[in-house]
Amino acid sequence: MKRRQLLKVEGLMLRFGGLQVLNDLSLSVREGQIVGLIGPNGAGKTSCFNCLTGIYQPQGGRVFFDGRDVSHLPTHRRARLGMARTWQNLGVIDALTVTENVMLAQHQRAGYSALAGMLGLAGTWHRERELRRDAAEIIEYFGLEAVADERTGELPYGVRKTCDMAMALASDPKMLLLDEPASGLSPEEALGLADTLRELRDRLKLTILMIEHHVPLVAEVCDYVYVLNFGELLTEGEPAAIQRHPEVIAAYLGGTAEPTEPPEWPLQPEGAPHGTA
Numbered sequence: 001m002k003r004r005q006l007l008k009v010e011g012l013m014l015r016f017g018g019l020q021v022l023n024d025l026s027l028s029v030r031e032g033q034i035v036g037l038i039g040p041n042g043a044g045k046t047s048c049f050n051c052l053t054g055i056y057q058p059q060g061g062r063v064f065f066d067g068r069d070v071s072h073l074p075t076h077r078r079a080r081l082g083m084a085r086t087w088q089n090l091g092v093i094d095a096l097t098v099t100e101n102v103m104l105a106q107h108q109r110a111g112y113s114a115l116a117g118m119l120g121l122a123g124t125w126h127r128e129r130e131l132r133r134d135a136a137e138i139i140e141y142f143g144l145e146a147v148a149d150e151r152t153g154e155l156p157y158g159v160r161k162t163c164d165m166a167m168a169l170a171s172d173p174k175m176l177l178l179d180e181p182a183s184g185l186s187p188e189e190a191l192g193l194a195d196t197l198r199e200l201r202d203r204l205k206l207t208i209l210m211i212e213h214h215v216p217l218v219a220e221v222c223d224y225v226y227v228l229n230f231g232e233l234l235t236e237g238e239p240a241a242i243q244r245h246p247e248v249i250a251a252y253l254g255g256t257a258e259p260t261e262p263p264e265w266p267l268q269p270e271g272a273p274h275g276t277a
């Protein structure tokens with residue numbers, strides 16, 4: 001039996017001035033899948049995430065999440081329904097500790113503001129204690145205990161990325177939208193990320209949509225892949241087929257669409273950001 005669609009996107013149209021950033025983009029993600037969204041720089045991947053999370057209001061198309069039309073809901077309402085996101089440039093606040101960042105993210109579901117919690121206003125004390133306990137569990141899950149009380153601005157990039165992921169999880173989401181989770185990570189860290197993503201899917205039953213340039217990671221963990229080019233869907237399918245698709249190879253290399261033999265992966269799009277993107 002096919003699992004139900006948790007996310008469904010129909011005919012997204014997004015324009016900035018004369019630039020058609022997304023053109024009739026449709027995709028779907030079934031519950032429990034890890035789905036990749038790949039494509040060269042400027043293809044429209046982050047803009048697509050911004051439309052899904054309500055940061056951009058597209059001129060056309062609809063977004064359904066968990067059976068609801070969320071197209072006109074603001075970002076915080078979509079987050080409360082279970083959409084969590086990580087950022088290409090990190091969502092952590094450098095001046096706060098790892099624990100404080102995770103607790104800030106938890107207030108998505110706390111029922112009162114982070115400020116009320118910090119000030120210990122009436123009715124928040126008991127819940128704050130629960131949140132702190134949950135935060136400690138999330139921090140332990142991601143192996144961040146040793147740096148829990150350190151300011152994130154003073155931590156290595158890979159650790160800050162892990163903290164960003166912990167923050168996304170702190171809102172108790174149904175779906176994670178990950179924007180380039182492997183960028184800036186060492187090869188060993190990227191390998192560890194593959195295990196983490198599979199565990200999030202298999203143990204915590206999370207559904208994941210991720211933008212990623214690191215094609216070996218996509219090939220290893222994704223159940224299904226969408227390829228964007230110039231705001232349009234170039235192709236979609238299982239990772240093995242995508243890696244051999246002539247037009248995908250051409251879009252990434254900017255060359256002929258008829259290679260004589262499969263290229264060596266990883267391919268990086270021309271001018272792809274490596275590092276902090």
Ligand SMILES: Nc1ncnc2c1ncn2[C@@H]1O[C@H](COP(=O)(O)OP(=O)(O)OP(=O)(O)O)[C@@H](O)[C@H]1O
Nearest residue numbers: 016019021039040041042043044045046047048088
């Ligand atoms: N707020 C905006 N105003 C104007 N143009 C924008 C805006 N946001 C995105 N764009 C343009 O939309 C196009 C797609 O950008 P987007 O960041 O979505 O691509 P991407 O596929 O995520 O690229 P990358 O892999 O480099 O992150 C680019 O030409 C970008 O300049």
